Amino acid sequence: MRAVRPHRFLPAVVAAALLLAGCSGGEGTATASPGSSTDGAPPTATPASGSTAATPLQPLPAEIPAALSSYYTQKLTWQPCDDGFECTTFKVPVDYANPSGGDLTLTATRARATGGATRLGSLLLNPGGPGGSAIEYVQATAKSFDPGVRAAYDLVGVDPRGVGESSPVSCLNGDRMDAYTATDITPDDQAETDALVAADKEFAAACQQKSGATLGHVSTVEAARDMDVLRALVGDDKLHYLGKSYGTFLGATYAGLFPGRVGPMVLDGALDPSLDARAGNRGQAGGFETAWAAFAKDCAKRDNCPLGSNEKEIGEQLDAFFRKVDAQPLPTDSGRKLTESLATTGVIQAMYAEFLWPRLRDAFTTAKAGDGTGLLKLSDDYYERSADGTYPNLMSANMAVNCLDLPAPFADPAAARQAVPEFEQASPHFGRDMAWMALACGYWPLKATGAPHTVRAAGSAPIVVVGTTRDPATPYAWSQALAGQLESGRLLTYDGDGHTAYGRRNACIDTAINRYLLGGEAPANGTRCAK
Incomplete structure (x- = not known):
């Protein structure tokens, strides 16, 4: 990842x-892309801007090493x-x-x-x-x-x-994971920056303490x-x-x-x-921007779109909503508050599949009336948070694998803050969030083994x-x-x-x-x- x-x-x-x-309907038709090869030869790929020089992954010897034979012959x-x-x-x-x-x-x-x-x-x-x-x-x-x-x-x-x-590796759970997911990920001042850094450090330290050599x-x-x-x-x-x-x-x-x-x-x-990691995070920000544009286009055609009647207005309303909930989190029926980070995650969750778009429209309708429950439930679905407040080890493993696979894109908040403009260029609505999210591996206790x-x-x-x-x-x-x-x-x-x-x-x-x-x-x- x-x-x-x-x-x-x-x-x-x-x-x-x-x-x-089967949320995507339609029988579909197959065609060959204009100008593309149909003889089995792969297309020429241009590396994405921001990628580092990448060397080919080398194959392992075809023969299974003797030291591994006992693993390969288990019953x-x-x-x-x-x-x-x-x-x-x-x-x-x-x-x-x-x-x-x-x-x-x-x-x-x-x-x-x-x-x-x-x-x-x-x-x-x-x-x-x-x-x-x-x-x-x-x-x-x-x-x-x-x-x-x-x-x-x-x-x-x-x-x-x-x-x-x-x-399984283990990091945070329960109330501490609730606090982590609710932490402001678009810090506006030094106090919010310090709180974000402290949250990332707490997560990393808990992983090291609970997971050991694994x-x-x-x-x-x-x-x-x-x-x-x-x-x-x-x-x-x-x-x-x-x-x-x-x-x-x-x-x-x-x-x-x-x-x-x-x-x-x-x-x-x-x-x-x-x-x-930097190019990958920035590219993914652009992916969510593309998906949001598709949602906004669809929403604008509907009489019940709670964010406006055209794509420009819908985007402006999204930004305004994020600013509002950043200043004053919304109440929910669970007693937890919908913070800006949780609201953003709820929107992101709905971008994964068209069948979630009606839920997102409903969630915005209730959120504009002062109830953040719908967006919080979408966010909880993303994290697979159970009703009893427990989490699977999904995000623990997610962070552990990511931080081993690639060196951290940012070493400190100053580097993340400096990168915000390029992320916002890729994604005006989600770029700032994605830049700051990428800071987490900067505090990981282990050095990356991949590249x-x-x-x-x-x-x-x-x-x-x-x-x-x-x-x-x-x-x-x-x-x-x-x-x-x-x-x-x-x-x-x-x-x-x-x-x-x-x-x-x-x-x-x-x-x-x-x-x-x-x-x-x-x-x-x-x-x-x-x-």
Whole structure:
């Protein structure tokens, strides 16, 4: 992931709802992009402005090291769990550079293939995050997958190291997490700046205190190596994989490390691994701006739009509302106050999917009448906060992975403040927030182990990269960039709104992906699907 505190790439609740509700209607049509190649060659990608010089990710040796053989030869014991699913655990080394230095226990679930003799193997799924639970995702969405895919594949989800049920890291919870999420992230003076810094430091210190050595070993590279262990344990020579959002970064990392073991691989809502944290956060700010413009255009057409009758007025009303709630937080039916940061997160949450837009309109209607409950509930959905005030380890893992994967974009408040104008140029409505959110890793107790890089995955099977043109969290340009880096990349475009595309009942996208998963026929590079 590139953005931190609080913005991750895919709320698990939205991922499940997209598949179950099919919020994007329309059959869709496929065309080749004007000027794009349709012979399988990936498009040429231009690195985003602000990215650092990125070197290619180098593959690991094809032969499994002797020191890891005991991990690759474990026997999985699957046990019934949760309404027809099976669950198991397996061991991976805490540190692949020192396999004798201790183990982590990872948990996986599966829905068995329904087709018997037609089974092709296991399809490993990851919904994103980082920090999203693949176990919850599989158990929430398995029945909504195409019947052909369900017949051919065991659908498998493993919570990555540090996440969910796999040796989870822990930071803040309950009242302290409530306070953290409510902290002003657009400081107007020194006192508010000091409060933001103190909150980020408290979060980092709690992570270090509660998570121990695990905190330093939850990088994406390590999680990708764990996936190769699981690939072997389920008996597959090649990895069959579907990753969404941050899951695309995880999948691309696997492909870069193990290109010869790549089977059918779909990367939906892609990240660009060549971007540094500053460029990534700024790019994501632009993605949310694009999504907001789509929401505003839609709202302006409706008689019940609570923010105005044209896009310019709606944007001005949003800014005015943020200023008002910054000065005086709104009451809610929970007794908690809706602060500016919580209101912003509520708006951001609604940008992930069109089916949330009516909720956002209703939330603004009640907020303008002095009740912040609707926006607070959207914010709580984003964080997956339970009604009893507890949180999953989602944001703990999110921060831990992000801060290991890339060096912090800003070392102190002065650097973040200096960057605000360039972020606001990318996103007039969300840029300031996104610049200050990126400060959090500046106080992380561990040095980053990763760096920007490109992924070629030379020699791999075709890898399908799916990009949505108005994706809020993973801008379309990132999918273009990743497809261009991959030697065997095939770019499949969904011309529409929302975060990710597969499983949203667009027949064009779904048919192309299902055909690829079941028969190995990758769509022609540059194929576009209409809404």
